[in-house]
Amino acid sequence: xxxxxxxxxxxxxxxxxxxxxxxxxxxxxxxxxxxxxxxxxxxxxxxxxxxxxxxxxxxxxxxxxxxxxxxxxxxxxxxxxxxxxxxxxxxxxxxxxxxxxxxxxxxxxxxxxxxxxxxxxxxxxxxxxxxxxxxxxxxxxxxxxxxxxxxxxxxxxxxxxxxxxxxxxxxxxxxxxxxxxxxxxxxxxxxxxxxxxxxxxxxxxxxxxxxxxxxxxxxxxxxxxxxxxxxxxxxxxxxxxxxxxxxxxxxxxxxxxxxxxxxxxxxxxxxxxx
Amino acid sequence: xxxxxxxxxxxxxxxxxxxxxxxxxxxxxxxxxxxxxxxxxxxxxxxxxxxxxxxxxxxxxxxxxxxxxxxxxxxxxxxxxxxxxxxxxxxxxxxxxxxxxxxxxxxxxxxxxxxxxxxxxxxxxxxxxxxxxxxxxxxxxxxxxxxxxxxxxxxxxxxxxxxxxxxxxxxxxxxxxxxxxxxxxxxxxxxxxxxxxxxxxxxxxxxxxxxxxxxxxxxxxxxxxxxxxxxxxxxxxxxxxxxxxxxxxxxxxxxxxxxxxxxxxxxxxxxxxxxxxxxxxxxxxxxxxxxxxxxxxxxxxxxxxxxxxxxxxxxxxx
Numbered sequence: 221x222x223x224x225x226x227x228x229x230x231x232x233x234x235x236x237x238x239x240x241x242x243x244x245x246x247x248x249x250x251x252x253x254x255x256x257x258x259x260x261x262x263x264x265x266x267x268x269x270x271x272x273x274x275x276x277x278x279x280x281x282x283x284x285x286x287x288x289x290x291x292x293x294x295x296x297x298x299x300x301x302x303x304x305x306x307x308x309x310x311x312x313x314x315x316x317x318x319x320x321x322x323x324x325x326x327x328x329x330x331x332x333x334x335x336x337x338x339x340x341x342x343x344x345x346x347x348x349x350x351x352x353x354x355x356x357x358x359x360x361x362x363x364x365x366x367x368x369x370x371x372x373x374x375x376x377x378x379x380x381x382x383x384x385x386x387x388x389x390x391x392x393x394x395x396x397x398x399x400x401x402x403x404x405x406x407x408x409x410x411x412x413x414x415x416x417x418x419x420x421x422x423x424x425x426x427x428x429x430x431x432x433x434x435x436x437x438x439x440x441x442x443x444x445x446x447x448x449x450x451x452x453x454x455x456x457x458x459x460x461x462x463x464x465x466x467x468x469x470x471x472x473x474x475x476x477x478x479x480x481x482x483x484x485x486x487x488x489x490x491x492x493x494x
Numbered sequence: 495x496x497x498x499x500x501x502x503x504x505x506x507x508x509x510x511x512x513x514x515x516x517x518x519x520x521x522x523x524x525x526x527x528x529x530x531x532x533x534x535x536x537x538x539x540x541x542x543x544x545x546x547x548x549x550x551x552x553x554x555x556x557x558x559x560x561x562x563x564x565x566x567x568x569x570x571x572x573x574x575x576x577x578x579x580x581x582x583x584x585x586x587x588x589x590x591x592x593x594x595x596x597x598x599x600x601x602x603x604x605x606x607x608x609x610x611x612x613x614x615x616x617x618x619x620x621x622x623x624x625x626x627x628x629x630x631x632x633x634x635x636x637x638x639x640x641x642x643x644x645x646x647x648x649x650x651x652x653x654x655x656x657x658x659x660x661x662x663x664x665x666x667x668x669x670x671x672x673x674x675x676x677x678x679x680x681x682x683x684x685x686x687x688x689x690x691x692x693x694x695x696x697x698x699x700x701x702x703x704x705x706x707x708x709x710x711x712x713x714x715x716x717x718x719x720x721x722x723x724x725x726x727x728x729x730x731x732x733x734x735x736x737x738x739x740x741x742x743x744x745x746x747x748x749x750x751x752x753x754x755x756x757x758x759x760x761x762x763x764x765x766x767x768x769x770x771x772x773x774x775x776x777x778x779x780x781x782x783x784x785x786x787x788x789x790x791x792x793x794x795x796x797x798x799x800x801x802x803x804x805x806x807x808x809x810x811x812x
Contacts, residue, residue: 327584333555335583338575344545345580348552355534356556375576378545 228433230463230494237263238463240298242487244314245479250323253461253473255295257398257431258365261456262287262299264437265363274304277330283360284349286334288342289367289396290324291475296332297321305331340373342366343393347379350391350451361444365394369401372410377422380451384423389445392452393424396431398460402474419453431456464490495651496593498629502636503561503591504528507535510640512557516546518564543568547576547588554586559640565599566592566608566649570615581645582618588645589636590615595625595649595685596736597770597779604769607779608649612684613741615647616714622667623714625649625685631659631711638667651686652776658689659709670710670717677704679794680724683734684710684743690780691734693787698794705732705794713743721750725758730801732761732794736785739764761797763790 230238237259244250262285266272270283287296294314301308306320306329313319320329324337334345346364353360366376383391397415399406406412419426425446429436437456446452460474461467464487479487500515504525507513515528516537529536539546543564550560562569569592570577581588592611599606615623622644626632628651639646663671673688674695683691688709695705708724710717725731731751733744744762751758765783772782780786784793 334551335579338579340544341548341576341580344548344576345552345555347545348549349555350552351549352553352556352558355558375542375544375548378540378542379548382539382542382545382549 237298238491240311241294243311244294246312247315248479249477250294251291251475253467254292256462257458257460258292258295258396260432260434261394262296266299266303268438269441281358284333284362286342286346286364287325288336288364289370290336293325300331339370340375343376343379347383350388361390363392368397368406380422383451387449388451389449394454394456396458397455398458400460400471404471416455424453425450426453428455431458463494495629495632495653498632499636500525502633512559514558514560516560516562543573544576547573548580550588551580551586554588559587561589563591566595566611570611578618582620585620585644589639590647592649597776598652600776600779601773607770609738609765612737620644622646624712626711627659627688628655628657634665655686656689668712668715670708670720673709674707677706679705679730680728681705681707681732687734687736690787694790697791716746718750721747722754725751725756730759734763737764740767759801
């Protein structure tokens with residue numbers, strides 16, 4: 221199943237957030253494809269789902285969002301800037317000396333819960349955060365977005381065992397299933413199918429969704445928790461590089477370190493026509 | 495020592511609701527009373543060290559103070575990236591209770607013998623590294639960790655180790671303890687080697703050599719002032735540790751002396767840069783590498799002679 225291939229058109233907000241990602245490429249580098257595939261997931265979470273306060277990022281009762289695929293940071297920075305966690309101008313200083321925003325999410329940034337970048341760390345931390353919320357009797361929910369290549373890490377499955385053992389229905393893992401990892405196709409590098417069955421076998425309540433369909437994403441998040449006493453897994457079918465026609469489904473756009481001014485203009489132009 | 499540590503964690507948990515206990519897959523019945531009396535704060539999470547470190551980080555981010563116990567090699571090697579990134583980088587107050595530090599698990603072979611744990615943990619920014627001498631000191635130490643900032647690595651001895659620490663000497667993390675003052679030689683040791691060094695110092699006294707013994711229960715942050723002061727007033731600095739000669743107490747002391755430009759001769763007694771290739775007991779393995787009291791004393795006497803003859807040679811040519 222690859223419901224993202226049904227090709228839901230990007231609305232103006234999705235294009236605006238992608239233009240902020242392109243702002244971040246002025247330093248000449250970034251994980252472009254990995255950031256573009258998660259825009260709608262993060263947009264819907266921050267617009268419609270998460271209980272957070274941009275002016276009070278450490279508000280104790282907030283929901284926790286952990287970007288376990290820390291290299292997709294530009295996608296998250298775009299949404300956080302848009303929500304006022306920090307000025308959007310910071311995106312134009314991305315990865316420059318003295319900048320607030322670097323190439324992987326960092327807990328010193330307002331709105332970032334955990335520094336990640338090494339893969340397989342976010343879900344174990346999310347299990348701890350979900351346990352803590354429950355122990356304190358708080359309504360806080362925990363959302364962890366992982367990559368699909370990231371699921372190769374054993375620590376993800378260690379944490380999955382634990383989440384099910386503890387019945388953490390306040391924990392949701394969202395898999396950005398764009399079918400490409402750094403080297404190439406997931407199916408070639410390390411096949412994950414049957415992915416939904418794996419999460420089910422590990423004790424999760426599972427839903428699949430088109431990860432670029434804003435309406436479908438709202439509906440699936442609205443349905444949480446999917447089953448009392450079970451952690452939740454949402455397999456979001458996405459396109460790596462979504463929104464840039466020549467980057468979509470192209471593994472070489474996983475990360476680019478040679479983005480010049482001409483390429484930035486080309487990216488902006490292509491995004492507008494998408 | 496392990497029992498003292500776990501009892502101390504229990505005592506802390508009884509009076510402080512932030513304290514949690516997490517084990518991997520420990521022996522049956524460990525801390526049963528903790529589990530019975532405070533079930534919401536007792537976790538046995540299975541053989542999943544990488545996950546447990548991350549989970550501890552998530553709990554600590556919310557104000558809890560997790561004490562995580564498993565075997566030293568698994569707590570350091572298996573989940574090193576999680577310890578460095580989830581705990582060190584985030585400066586989280588997770589306490590790592592490392593069973594079987596050094597050669598305690600000698601009968602079980604090199605997968606269980608922890609001779610690189612101090613080096614690995616020292617290299618992580620924000621990490622505190624402690625190796626108490628005996629069970630009573632372990633209790634004082636665990637007590638002191640409650641509100642200590644950042645992660646702490648706590649190395650356990652075998653248990654039943656001779657008691658050489660004393661409640662009369664004030665205990666503070668990061669502050670070395672003078673166990674035996676005054677001497678032309680300063681012996682610096684950590685963990686259960688301190689008891690052996692005190693015996694070695696007695697043997698040296700029989701040979702007319704005065705040796706002080708300074709116990710560094712905290713290897714990081716090291717009590718650098720005490721290192722500098724002792725090295726400046728003695729003729730030989732000896733470090734003794736149940737650890738590889740790479741990256742442990744001897745390395746830390748050498749760093750301090752080199753940075754301060756103190757050129758007092760040094761003798762570093764430690765395990766060679768090899769996996770232990772034999773079985774037996776902690777004591778027999780220590781003996782095989784010259785780390786029991788008679789061998790320590792002999793090495794120090796030989797070291798004194800070697801350095802004296804070098805001085806003579808230099809003065810002859812000078």
